[in-house]
Amino acid sequence: MRLHDRVAVVTGGGRGIGRAIARRFAAEGAAVVIAQRDRATLERTALEITQAGGTALPVPTDVSNERACEALIARAIDTYGRLDILVNNAAIASPRKAPIQDLPTEVWRTVLAVNLDGMFFCSRAAARHMIAQRYGRIVNVLAIQAWVPLPENAPYAASKGGGISLTRSMAIDLAPHGVIVNAIAPGPVYVAGDDVPAEVDRTAATLVRRAGRPVEVAALAVFLASEECTFVVGQTIVCDGGRLLSRRGDPTWV
DSSP states (O other), rough: TTTOOOOOEEEEETTTHHHHHHHHHHHOOOOOEEESSHHHHHHHHHHHHHHTTEEEEEEEETTHHHHHHHHHHHHHHHHHSSSOEEEEEOOOOOOSOOOGGOOOOHHHHHHHHHIIHHHHHHHHHHHHHHHHTOOOEEEEEGGGTTOOOTOOOOOHHHHHEEEEEHHHHHHHHHGGGGGEEEEEESSOOOOOOOOOHHHHHTTTTOOTTTOBOHHHHHHHHHHHHSTTTTOSSOOEESTTTGGGGGGGOOTOOO
8 A cells, every 4th residue: 555545646547557557556545536538438447446445536637728637636636635646647649640741730739738738737736736735746657759759750759758858847846845756658558458469469579578568557657656756856767678678670579
C-alpha cells in the first residue's frame, strides 16, 4: 500500500497505460480520479477498480480545454479534500499522417493541444494546490518518439519532446515547494492488454525481444508517485525494453 490515503488524478485513465496506472494506484491504496473523453471506457475502468475494492471517480474530461482541466482538479479536491498525485497520461496520435511539408495546421494544433497544452493546464491547476499543502508528485507520460520520431508524425514527436522540457521546467519551479515532477517515456507497449500476440512481440525490436505491457509502465509510475521518490527530480525515465539501444536497422533482428 505504497499510496495509502493518497489522492491521484490520472488523465487518459480509461484505457491502455492510463488504465493500468489507475488500477495499480488504486491497488496501492490511492483514491483515483480518472479522466478521459470517452465516457464508456472511463466508467468501465472505474467499475473494475471499485469491484476490486478500490476507490475511483470517473470524470469525463477534454484536457485540451483549459476550463475542463481546472474543473477536473477542483472536482478531485472537492470530493476527497486533497490532491497528492497527478499523472498526465492523456494523449492522441496524429489523426492524419503527413510529411511536414504537407501537414495541415489543424492537425498540428489538435495534437499539441491535447498532448502538451493538456499537460500544462492540468499541472498548473494541480500545482497550486500541491504548493499550498507542501507535497505533491506529478508524473508525465511521454514516449521515446521524443528522440526517435517515426516518419510523417511530427506533431506527436514534437509534443513528446516538448513534454521533456516542460517536465524539467516544472521540476525547477516546484521542487522548492515539496512537489516532485518526473516523466516516463515508454517504448513499444501493447496497450490493448497484457496478453500480447506473438506477432507483436516478434516485431518489437527491443533488447528483451518482446513488446512492453502497460503494467510494467504502471510499476514505474507507482515509484515516481510515491513518498519513496525523493531524489529523482526532473527526469524522463525511458521504459522501452532497450528499444533505443537495439539494432533497429539490423535486418536479422526479427
